[in-house]
Amino acid sequence: MSEPVALKLTAKDFKSDQEVRWCPGCGDYAILAAVQQFMPELNIPRENIVFVSGIGCSSRFPYYMNTYGMHSIHGRAPAIATGLSVSRPDLSVWVVTGDGDALSIGGNHLIHALRRNVNLKILLFNNRIYGLTKGQYSPTSEVGKITKSTPVGSADAPFNPLSLALGAEATFVGRTIDSDRKHLQSVLRAAAEHEGSAFVEIYQNCNIFNDGAFEQLKEPGTRDDYLIRLEHGQPITFGKDGQFCVVHPPGGFGLEVRETASTPAEEIVVHDATVADPAYAFALSRLPGFDLRNTPIGVFRSVRRPSYDSVVQGQLADARATVSETPEQQLAGLLGSGDTWTIVG
Amino acid sequence: MSKQIRQLERVVIRFAGDSGDGMQLTGDRFTSETAQLGNDISTLPNFPAEIRAPAGTLPGVSSFQVHFADYDILTPGDAPNVLVAMNPAALKANLADLPRGADIIVNTDEFTRRNLAKVGYASSPLDDDTLAGYAVHPVALTSMTIGALAELDVSKKDAERAKNMFALGLLSWMYSRPYDSTLRFLERKFAKRPELVAANVAAFKAGWNFGETTEDFAVRYEVKPAKMPPGTYRNITGNAALSLGLVAAGVRSGLPVFLGAYPITPASDILHELSKHKRFGVTTMQAEDEIAAIGAALGASYGGALGVTTTSGPGVALKGETISLAVALELPLVIVDVQRAGPSTGMPTKTEQADLNMALFGRHGEAPVAVVAPKSPSDCFHAALEAARIALTYRTPVILLSDNYVANGSEPWLLPEVDSLPDLRVEFATAPNGEDGTTFLPYLRDPQTLARPWAVPGTPGLEHRIGGLEKADKTGDISYDPANHDYMVRTRAARIETIPVPDVEVEDPDGDARVLVLGWGSTYGPIGAACRALRQRGLPVAQAHLRHLAPMPANLGAVLRSYDRVVIPEMNLGQLAHVIRGRYLVDAIGYNQVRGLPFTAAELETMLEEVLKNV
Numbered sequence: 001m002s003e004p005v006a007l008k009l010t011a012k013d014f015k016s017d018q019e020v021r022w023c024p025g026c027g028d029y030a031i032l033a034a035v036q037q038f039m040p041e042l043n044i045p046r047e048n049i050v051f052v053s054g055i056g057c058s059s060r061f062p063y064y065m066n067t068y069g070m071h072s073i074h075g076r077a078p079a080i081a082t083g084l085s086v087s088r089p090d091l092s093v094w095v096v097t098g099d100g101d102a103l104s105i106g107g108n109h110l111i112h113a114l115r116r117n118v119n120l121k122i123l124l125f126n127n128r129i130y131g132l133t134k135g136q137y138s139p140t141s142e143v144g145k146i147t148k149s150t151p152v153g154s155a156d157a158p159f160n161p162l163s164l165a166l167g168a169e170a171t172f173v174g175r176t177i178d179s180d181r182k183h184l185q186s187v188l189r190a191a192a193e194h195e196g197s198a199f200v201e202i203y204q205n206c207n208i209f210n211d212g213a214f215e216q217l218k219e220p221g222t223r224d225d226y227l228i229r230l231e232h233g234q235p236i237t238f239g240k241d242g243q244f245c246v247v248h249p250p251g252g253f254g255l256e257v258r259e260t261a262s263t264p265a266e267e268i269v270v271h272d273a274t275v276a277d278p279a280y281a282f283a284l285s286r287l288p289g290f291d292l293r294n295t296p297i298g299v300f301r302s303v304r305r306p307s308y309d310s311v312v313q314g315q316l317a318d319a320r321a322t323v324s325e326t327p328e329q330q331l332a333g334l335l336g337s338g339d340t341w342t343i344v345g
Numbered sequence: 346m347s348k349q350i351r352q353l354e355r356v357v358i359r360f361a362g363d364s365g366d367g368m369q370l371t372g373d374r375f376t377s378e379t380a381q382l383g384n385d386i387s388t389l390p391n392f393p394a395e396i397r398a399p400a401g402t403l404p405g406v407s408s409f410q411v412h413f414a415d416y417d418i419l420t421p422g423d424a425p426n427v428l429v430a431m432n433p434a435a436l437k438a439n440l441a442d443l444p445r446g447a448d449i450i451v452n453t454d455e456f457t458r459r460n461l462a463k464v465g466y467a468s469s470p471l472d473d474d475t476l477a478g479y480a481v482h483p484v485a486l487t488s489m490t491i492g493a494l495a496e497l498d499v500s501k502k503d504a505e506r507a508k509n510m511f512a513l514g515l516l517s518w519m520y521s522r523p524y525d526s527t528l529r530f531l532e533r534k535f536a537k538r539p540e541l542v543a544a545n546v547a548a549f550k551a552g553w554n555f556g557e558t559t560e561d562f563a564v565r566y567e568v569k570p571a572k573m574p575p576g577t578y579r580n581i582t583g584n585a586a587l588s589l590g591l592v593a594a595g596v597r598s599g600l601p602v603f604l605g606a607y608p609i610t611p612a613s614d615i616l617h618e619l620s621k622h623k624r625f626g627v628t629t630m631q632a633e634d635e636i637a638a639i640g641a642a643l644g645a646s647y648g649g650a651l652g653v654t655t656t657s658g659p660g661v662a663l664k665g666e667t668i669s670l671a672v673a674l675e676l677p678l679v680i681v682d683v684q685r686a687g688p689s690t691g692m693p694t695k696t697e698q699a700d701l702n703m704a705l706f707g708r709h710g711e712a713p714v715a716v717v718a719p720k721s722p723s724d725c726f727h728a729a730l731e732a733a734r735i736a737l738t739y740r741t742p743v744i745l746l747s748d749n750y751v752a753n754g755s756e757p758w759l760l761p762e763v764d765s766l767p768d769l770r771v772e773f774a775t776a777p778n779g780e781d782g783t784t785f786l787p788y789l790r791d792p793q794t795l796a797r798p799w800a801v802p803g804t805p806g807l808e809h810r811i812g813g814l815e816k817a818d819k820t821g822d823i824s825y826d827p828a829n830h831d832y833m834v835r836t837r838a839a840r841i842e843t844i845p846v847p848d849v850e851v852e853d854p855d856g857d858a859r860v861l862v863l864g865w866g867s868t869y870g871p872i873g874a875a876c877r878a879l880r881q882r883g884l885p886v887a888q889a890h891l892r893h894l895a896p897m898p899a900n901l902g903a904v905l906r907s908y909d910r911v912v913i914p915e916m917n918l919g920q921l922a923h924v925i926r927g928r929y930l931v932d933a934i935g936y937n938q939v940r941g942l943p944f945t946a947a948e949l950e951t952m953l954e955e956v957l958k959n960v
Contacts, residue, residue, distance in 0.1 A: 016810065018810075018822065018823075045805065046805075046808055047802065047803055047804055047805045047806070047807070047808055048802065048803055050802045052644070055813075062810050062812070063810050063812070063823065065810075066808055067808055068802035068808055068809065068810075069809075069810040069811070069812075070647060070674075070810070070811055070812060071810065071811070071812025071813060071814065072640075072670060072812065072813060073666055073667065073670050073813055076636060076637070076640045076666075076667065079632065079633075079636065079637035079640030079641050079644070080640040080641065080643055080644035080647070081644055082630075082637070082640075082641050082644060083603060083605060083630070083640065083641030083642055083643065083644030083645040083646075083647075083648070083652065084644035084645060084647055084648045084802070085644075086628065086630065086641075086645075087601060087603050087628060087644075087645040087648050087649075087650045088648040088649070088802065088803070090803060091648070091802050091803060108633055108634060108637070109633065109636075109637050109640070112632075112633035112637065312628060312630075315623055316623050316626060316628065318623075319623035319624040320623070320624055320626065322624060323624050327596040327599075327625065328596060328763045328764070330596070330624065330625060331592065331593055331596045331625070331763050332762075332763045334589065334592065334622070334625075335589060335593075335760050335761070335763070336577060336579070336760055337579075338579050339377050339380065339381065339526050339579060339580070340577050340578060340579045340760070341380060341381050341383060341577070341578050341579075342575075342576070342577045342578070343383060343570075343573050343574070343575050343576060343578065344575055345574075345575030
């Protein structure tokens with residue numbers, strides 16, 4: 001294969017002519033800018049990129065990308081994108097969704113896209129609130145959340161999006177934050193390189209209905225002690241001075257956070273995103289507490305499994321390899337198959 | 346002993362037994378043999394939704410009716426001339442449909458006290474006067490089958506299971522059917538178990554020879570081939586024909602067909618059939634639910650495929666929101682609804698036409714779509730092509746309203762020449778269409794068809810965004826402008842309403858009818874048979890049948906108004922009649938029945954005779 005020609009696209013090429021209409025200060029602006037800046041790196045012609053979204057604030061995203069795009073209906077973007085991706089393997093298909101869109105009304109499509117390993121890059125903007133419908137609690141809101149629809153606090157337990165994706169055996173799972181452009185783009189890069197479903201949760205601030213939901217992860221004074229920046233092949237230590245680490249206690253099922261100073265170096269878990277058993281990444285996804293302490297970001301899991309698209313296209317190619325007739329000849333043969341009889345005039 | 350041979354013009358046979366007795370297969374084989382002989386045929390399978398209902402019970406009875414004749418026929422027949430009853434339940438469930446004098450062949454081995462008790466027979470109907478007036482042929486089908494297979498290396502269970510082939514052999518003898526195709530079929534079906542080929546062939550031949558030798562069957566019948574247009578035929582069910590129509594639409598359009606489907610009775614066979622045709626570039630995806638199935642199909646259409654989703658009524662209800670999205674996106678999409686008796690789960694294996702309202706109106710907002718309905722099993726092929734033609738040409742969702750009766754029924758199909766099928770080629774947009782030569786306007790319409798350009802991803806320079814939000818005319822940008830919305834709603838309605846569809850044809854051979862019977866979909870056969878019977882009796886009546894429910898044929902209003910009375914028989918409570926009254930201000934009379942079964946020609950004939958008297 002020859003080297004692909006450099007397209008020399010810039011962030012500007014990915015900006016559509018539509019006026020962006022999110023609320024001033026919305027985290028979506030930062031994500032949009034980061035994505036537009038990242039896209040040229042893919043070196044994929046704009047016409048071969050499609051953004052498909054559902055309904056919600058985040059789902060307005062495709063209108064602002066100068067690629068092909070579809071703003072569809074609530075929760076159904078993964079299903080629509082599946083049909084597009086599997087029938088058009090030449091395209092780079094991205095799904096933009098939110099916590100309500102992907103985990104409430106569209107939960108079924110999300111888990112099935114992930115288990116099939118459809119070649120989709122799924123960006124879930126998680127702000128833990130319903131924004132477009134003006135402030136009801138979402139399936140990622142914490143228990144007891146007081147909102148317009150839950151004046152005395154919500155009664156239902158939230159989903160952990162990464163745990164859910166890993167339960168569905170997603171082959172690529174990552175998390176990043178709207179305000180950290182460099183990190184966000186590093187996760188997008190890894191997702192784009194992955195063949196199959198790549199699921200990326202992006203913590204996104206809704207400054208109108210749930211402002212500061214992830215503040216501890218952004219505030220210079222707290223973020224280093226709260227965030228675990230996962231690096232493949234590196235021991236998992238974090239904190240301003242690397243004072244915390246992650247271990248797998250013998251006899252336990254999960255992972256725990258310890259003080260680095262009192263932990264023998266060989267007991268510190270070395271991050272490996274390619275571990276076949278999803279239990280490891282699942283254990284990582286369970287580390288954060290309600291106060292957002294011990295929140296891992298980065299690539300949790302990245303394993304190889306044939307994509308649904310490639311299997312389906314392979315079956316089609318195998319079937320077509322046996323054909324030597326024209327489609328019309330084939331059709332005449334098919335229509336006349338089985339028990340036939342002829343009436344002579 | 347040579348037997349008397351009697352010529353018949355037509356015969357209706359019903360094979361009935363337990364769900365596990367193989368009656369559908371027996372009926373299929375008899376139909377195939379009959380097709381080989383050149384009779385015209387129409388079949389009606391009737392089976393429970395349960396895969397194996399408790400053995401020997403009334404709910405577990407499965408039947409297959411075949412009507413064959415030496416002239417062209419339109420229905421599977423109102424009443425059987427012959428009933429094959431494999432057990433007491435099959436006898437009891439079907440006896441009421443039999444006219445006096447009909448032949449009843451019963452498997453006496455199953456008339457045990459226990460089996461009789463299961464269906465509430467205090468004494469055996471073979472011993473009392475229950476069957477007085479019928480020609481009863483008691484045959485020890487099970488034991489004779491086992492006896493015939495005694496020398497073969499098969500288990501008693503396998504031997505017993507071959508009894509349906511004994512019955513088939515006997516009936517094949519009675520009606521002088523050629524059986525080569527059945528022997529070939531058995532070799533194919535049991536290719537991996539030669540001992541079962543031998544057993545089933547032996548059972549078939551034992552049944553044939555039993556007819557030949559027993560004195561109980563003194564007469565053998567012949568039904569001469571029907572005079573049918575020359576050509577090559579095959580017998581086909583509606584679901585199979587519909588599947589082939591979709592494959593043909595792919596070939597004739599040059600587009601890959603993408604089917605998104607979730608299994609549902611009675612539509613699943615279309616998914617099964619299309620999954621075999623990958624060499625035509627047909628992709629089938631068994632989705633996680635009905636919504637995903639249509640979503641994936643719409644996604645594929647967006648990418649330049651012919652997107653199709655197949656389902657039944659409950660599935661269409663779930664797909665409604667996505668159909669509305671497809672209306673807004675103005676993309677081609679074929680939605681197949683194989684109707685079954687509702688509401689809710691209803692009677693999944695029984696037929697009904699009660700989804701017409703949903704097809705025409707069952708969406709939020711003003712969301713018009715085209716609606717096409719096949720009139721017979723083989724017509725499903727052409728109706729599928731017509732649905733695809735409208736979808737591709739006018740970039741719109743099209744609902745294809747089949748039903749369980751045409752889906753599972755079968756009839757001979759005159760194979761069309763591939764070259765004679767409609768040319769469905771489409772042109773994708775390849776260049777900017779704005780006046781400046783660089784802008785692409787995704788909602789700039791073709792002035793003839795009102796269709797917007799189909800610009801598929803991968804086309805350089807035409808990158809654009811579409812969505813469910815209201816779009817500005819031409820540019821497709823999000824628009825909340827009141828005048829624009831009013832214009833777009835009216836335009837979406839107009840683009841369906843102005844699709845040219847063929848005029849409705851009226852069958853009124855002498856031109857002197859004052860009453861018109863208007864039907865749609867699968868009622869074509871029974872209505873046609875009733876009208877013929879009336880005309881033969883000198884009672885003029887006209888028949889018109891709608892294939893296009895939306896838009897309706899341009900001449901329909903004039904046709905309706907040219908008759909003194911319009912009668913609309915439907916397997917619902919008057920859904921088409923309601924539309925016709927509202928649209929054409931014609932005082933149509935409804936004739937409605939929702940028993941899960943097709944109309945009989947006889948009941949329509951009786952009803953129409955009453956109408957004729959009062960004109």
